[in-house]
Amino acid sequence: MKIEVADESGSASRAIPASPTKIDKPIVTVAICMTIDVVEERLAPSGASAVLDAIERPRPTALPLVALAAAAGAGSLGTIFGADAPAVALSSASAGAGAVLRRRVSHYSSDAFVQQFAAAVLAGLVGAVAIHFTLSATSSLVAMAPCMILVPGVHFLNSLGDMYSTRMELGGCRLLFAMLIMVAISTGLLLGLGLGGVSLPVTEAGRSIPLALDAPAAGIAAASFAIFFSTPRKLLGWTMAIAVVAHIVRWVLMTFAGLSFGWGALAACAIAGAFATLIAHRLQAPVGGVGFAAVVSMIPGIFIFRAASGLIQILHQGDSASRVLVAGTLSNAIMAATVILAMGIGLITPRRIVRAWQPVMSLTPASFSSSRPTRN
Amino acid sequence: MDATGSSRTCTVHNTMKLEETTDLLVRVARLLYTYAHPTDDLVAVVTQLGAALGARVVLGVR
Numbered sequence: 001m002k003i004e005v006a007d008e009s010g011s012a013s014r015a016i017p018a019s020p021t022k023i024d025k026p027i028v029t030v031a032i033c034m035t036i037d038v039v040e041e042r043l044a045p046s047g048a049s050a051v052l053d054a055i056e057r058p059r060p061t062a063l064p065l066v067a068l069a070a071a072a073g074a075g076s077l078g079t080i081f082g083a084d085a086p087a088v089a090l091s092s093a094s095a096g097a098g099a100v101l102r103r104r105v106s107h108y109s110s111d112a113f114v115q116q117f118a119a120a121v122l123a124g125l126v127g128a129v130a131i132h133f134t135l136s137a138t139s140s141l142v143a144m145a146p147c148m149i150l151v152p153g154v155h156f157l158n159s160l161g162d163m164y165s166t167r168m169e170l171g172g173c174r175l176l177f178a179m180l181i182m183v184a185i186s187t188g189l190l191l192g193l194g195l196g197g198v199s200l201p202v203t204e205a206g207r208s209i210p211l212a213l214d215a216p217a218a219g220i221a222a223a224s225f226a227i228f229f230s231t232p233r234k235l236l237g238w239t240m241a242i243a244v245v246a247h248i249v250r251w252v253l254m255t256f257a258g259l260s261f262g263w264g265a266l267a268a269c270a271i272a273g274a275f276a277t278l279i280a281h282r283l284q285a286p287v288g289g290v291g292f293a294a295v296v297s298m299i300p301g302i303f304i305f306r307a308a309s310g311l312i313q314i315l316h317q318g319d320s321a322s323r324v325l326v327a328g329t330l331s332n333a334i335m336a337a338t339v340i341l342a343m344g345i346g347l348i349t350p351r352r353i354v355r356a357w358q359p360v361m362s363l364t365p366a367s368f369s370s371s372r373p374t375r376n
Numbered sequence: 377m378d379a380t381g382s383s384r385t386c387t388v389h390n391t392m393k394l395e396e397t398t399d400l401l402v403r404v405a406r407l408l409y410t411y412a413h414p415t416d417d418l419v420a421v422v423t424q425l426g427a428a429l430g431a432r433v434v435l436g437v438r
Contacts, residue, residue: 001405004434005398005426012398018406031407035421039428045392045400052403154412161414170415170438 020174021112023154024230030055061230063103070149071096073224073297076217078138078145080247081302082207087136091145094126095119098146112177113184116150120185123147124192131198140201143193144305149224150185151304152178153296160344186308200309203328211251218247221297228293235290238279242294246272250298262338265298269346276347277354291347300339307332397429405435 001016034051037043043051060066074095075088083091098119105115127143130136155178162171193200222243226236250268253259259267276291283290310329314321392400401422408418419435426433 001409001438002436003398003402003405003422004436005394005401005431007394007397007429007431009394012394014398014402016402016406016409018409020409020412022411024411027411028408028413031404032421035404035425038425045397045429048400049403052400052407056403056407158412158414161416165416167415167437 020158021177023228024058026230026232027055027058029232058230060103061227063100065227066103067096067099069224069227070099070146072220073149073228074145076220076224077148077297078141079209079213079217080221080297081141081145082209083138083141083145084136087130087138087141087145090126090130090135090142091123094123094142095146095149097126098122098150113181116181117184117188119150120147120188121192121195124189124194125196126192127189128193128196128198131193132196138207140204141302143189143200144302147185147189147305148297148299148301149228150181151296151299151301152181153225153299154229154292155181156299156340157292157344157347160341161348164344164348182304186305189305190309190312199313200305202306202310202313202325202332204306208255211248211255214251215244215247218297219244222294225293225296231290231293234283238283238290239293242272242275242279242290243297245275246295246298260338261300261335262342265300265339266342266346268298269295269343270350271346273347274350274354277351281354295343295347298339298343300336303332303336303339307336392429394431397426397431400429401426401431401433409437 001018002013003016004013005011030051034043034048038045038048071092075092078088078091101122102115102119105118109115123146124143126146127139130142131139136142155174159171159174159178162168162174164171190200219240222240223236226239231239246268249271250264253267254261254264272291272295276294280290307329310325310332313325314329317325404425405418405422408421409415413421415437419437422435423433
């Protein structure tokens with residue numbers, strides 16, 4: 001980043017070295033509240049530095065909580081994609097262990113990819129055992145569900161937001177970063193499965209689940225992602241509520257109107273984006289803190305992993321690769337790209353519309369003193 | 377002002393020198409950028425903070 005500041009005494013220019021690779025919503029919320037307090041003259045400009053001092057060195061969320069969130073997130077995502085009870089239990093245990101492994105790895109390496117890679121290898125190994133011994137009728141989800149919580153949904157969505165604003169260079173870099181993380185996760189998953197002597201099926205029929213399972217699972221998944229993002233507690237209930245509403249809309253449209261994953265994600269994310277924008281405005285919280293966690297469970301990790309598996313199989317089989325395999329691989333890849341694009345458009349558009357209305361909306365802020373965020 | 381940086385125009389009493397104002401703006405921009413805040417909101421928040429402190433801000437994010 002580069003900043004140029006000018007006042008009546010002169011001007012200054014600085015380069016700001018920073019890497020947009022972390023996610024911590026309380027820090028963002030406190031920084032924004034501090035800014036608002038300065039603008040609204042509740043905090044002297046000279047006192048703002050002390051606020052920033054307090055938040056620039058965040059403490060990591062407690063490991064048991066992260067492991068529990070990972071287990072709940074993987075189990076609920078598995079449920080949404082049709083996993084049976086044994087698969088949900090196994091994927092939850094695998095994701096919880098993966099969270100502990102990631103924290104251990106983080107003590108030795110700050111590399112942006114190694115943690116996800118290690119957790120994906122573990123998920124692949126557990127999945128291989130499940131497939132080998134037929135522990136579940138949906139064994140492939142035992143491998144994929146723990147990897148779905150590793151998918152860098154926020155980076156994907158931020159990249160689309162930047163491109164939407166014609167910041168193509170930054171958007172492209174964010175997209176590339178997200179894709180490299182996906183490569184690390186997919187490689188780890190396929191390696192783990194390969195070490196167990198199995199591969200991920202490319203064309204596997206999905207199981208539809210009742211709304212009574214889909215909606216609560218979406219709420220639990222949203223809560224899990226909210227914990228990963230260290231979302232302030234005051235936003236947790238709203239995040240879960242938006243996720244449930246968005247998934248009900250998607251389920252109804254896909255079940256009764258026959259919409260595809262892409263159209264369903266577009267409609268669900270548009271509704272989630274509208275609610276998140278209004279709630280974030282009301283609570284003076286970052287929109288991402290409310291909206292992203294609510295819809296990240298729709299990021300189509302399952303299609304990406306199947307496409308990656310298909311590519312490896314095509315590579316091995318060469319000219320003898322079947323038409324079904326090639327078509328399945330392409331279909332998964334196109335579906336993944338379509339859903340991510342639909343999610344980005346769905347989330348961003350309501351914010352643009354609300355922004356266009358804001359000059360005629362009341363911008364009187366709510367009281368901050370009683371809603372100051374606390375770290376989880 | 378709200379979390380997206382939209383605000384009525386407001387200038388606070390600021391006794392900070394240009395260097396200190398720049399330091400503060402840099403720290404806010406770095407935090408929001410590092411922790412994956414959407415870029416549009418980041419630019420709006422930093423610009424609005426600068427305006428409140430009586431400074432014109434141009435933030436280029438790449």
